Amino acid sequence: xxxxxxxxxxxxxxxxxxxxxxxxxxxxxxxxxxxxxxxxxxxxxxxxxxxxxxxxxxxxxxxxxxxxxxxxxxxxxxxxxxxxxxxxxxxxxxxxxxxxxxxxxxxxxxxxxxxxxxxxxxxxxxxxxxxxxxxxxxxxxxxxxxxxxxxxxxxxxxxxxxxxxxxxxxxxxxxxxxxxxxxxxxxxxxxxxxxxxxxxxxxxxxxxxxxxxxxxxxxxxxxxxxxxxxxxxxxxxxxxxxxxxxxxxxxxxxxxxxxxx
Numbered sequence: 001x002x003x004x005x006x007x008x009x010x011x012x013x014x015x016x017x018x019x020x021x022x023x024x025x026x027x028x029x030x031x032x033x034x035x036x037x038x039x040x041x042x043x044x045x046x047x048x049x050x051x052x053x054x055x056x057x058x059x060x061x062x063x064x065x066x067x068x069x070x071x072x073x074x075x076x077x078x079x080x081x082x083x084x085x086x087x088x089x090x091x092x093x094x095x096x097x098x099x100x101x102x103x104x105x106x107x108x109x110x111x112x113x114x115x116x117x118x119x120x121x122x123x124x125x126x127x128x129x130x131x132x133x134x135x136x137x138x139x140x141x142x143x144x145x146x147x148x149x150x151x152x153x154x155x156x157x158x159x160x161x162x163x164x165x166x167x168x169x170x171x172x173x174x175x176x177x178x179x180x181x182x183x184x185x186x187x188x189x190x191x192x193x194x195x196x197x198x199x200x201x202x203x204x205x206x207x208x209x210x211x212x213x214x215x216x217x218x219x220x221x222x223x224x225x226x227x228x229x230x231x232x233x234x235x236x237x238x239x240x241x242x243x244x245x246x247x248x249x250x251x252x253x254x255x256x257x258x259x260x261x
Contacts, residue, residue, distance in 0.1 A: 009050035010036060016056035018065045027072045034068050034078060038085050041244045042232050043122065060231035088255060092240035093228045097144045101163075101172040104134055104142025110239055110259055112141060115148040115225040117233040118159030124183040126234050132249045133256070140260055145176065147221045148233050155186035157218060162191045164214035165205050166198070174198040 009015075015035065020028045035049035042060035044051055048068075051061035064085060071081045095113050114130065116123045134141060147164070149156030159179050166175035178194040179186060195205045208214065225235070229242050236243040238259060245251055 009047065009053040012049060012053055015049055015052035015065065017062050018052065018069065020069060022073045023069060030078050030081075031065075031068050031072055034081055034085070035065060038064070038082065040064065058231065059226075059229075063229065063231075088245045089238060089241040089243060090229065093237070093242070095146075095224065095228055095237060095240055101145045101167050101176070102142055103145075103173065105139060106142070108140055108142035110137070110141045110256060111144060113144045113146060113237040113240075115146045115221075115228075115230045115233060115235045117149050117153055117156045118163065118179045119153035119156040119184055119186055120150065120233045121183070123234045124180045126247050127177075127180045129248045133247075133252055136249060136253065137256060141256060145172070146225060147218045148225045148230055148235070149218065149222070150233060157215070158188070158209075159186040159191070160218045161209060161212065161214045162186075162195075162205075164217060165208045166195065166200060168208065168214075169200050169204070171198045171200060 013032065015032075018035075020031065023031060032049065035052070036047055038048050040046050040048050040051040040058065040061040041064065042051065042058050044055065044058070046054065048061050048064050051058050052065060055061070067084065068081055071084055072078075076084070097111065097113065112130075112133075130143060134143060147160040149160045163172055163175050163179065166172050175194060175198060178197065179191075182190060182194070192202075192206075195202060228237065229235075234247070236247055238255065243252070243255070
């Protein structure tokens with residue numbers, strides 16, 4: 001799509017992958033205007049139409065485009081479409097948390113599920129912000145961590161498998177913190193050093209990494225994330241509802257308080 005040029009997203013009438021079937025000419029124009037003014041929630045910093053043109057593989061901008069077309073087709077006003085797009089929590093989906101690493105009390109009223117990548121800069125930056133939220137709500141919030149290594153990060157899958165191998169020895173969060181503290185280096189030598197530092201059984205750890213014992217689990221969690229609407233990392237779900245906003249204490253505190261009510 002590069003041959004379309006850098007500015008075509010502002011005038012494009014057929015954004016890649018978007019089906020306007022069922023819309024009148026006027027509603028189609030309304031849909032395009034919304035796509036040109038609303039930001040994509042994938043974290044790219046582009047408008048929805050811009051993201052569709054420059055990154056046609058983006059599942060987030062495609063889903064947003066489909067929402068715009070569907071809402072207008074059902075008779076919603078443009079203002080209602082904008083309001084729908086800016087809902088910070090999507091409708092709930094079912095996400096299994098059995099066997100996943102957890103921080104926080106089992107009886108917490110809010111479960112935050114994080115799909116993350118150990119070689120993602122945004123995931124690394126959000127670690128202290130997540131911990132700040134857990135400190136603020138020690139009795140009401142718990143965090144569940146899910147693996148979602150991205151293909152473009154060459155060592156992310158290895159990091160995911162190493163974290164799960166550490167979890168098998170009761171040391172997931174220790175490995176989690178070291179992997180992010182040493183970002184972006186997830187080389188084998190570095191990870192082996194971490195394993196020794198947290199006193200893992202090195203023979204078991206090495207054997208499980210070499211046999212890729214946890215690869216199937218990583219792939220399973222990736223699929224689960226994709227099915228739930230994860231298009232990038234980090235992605236958070238509050239009691240099964242995908243959160244579409246920046247993750248920091250100031251932003252999520254009112255959402256948590258509202259959910260607690």
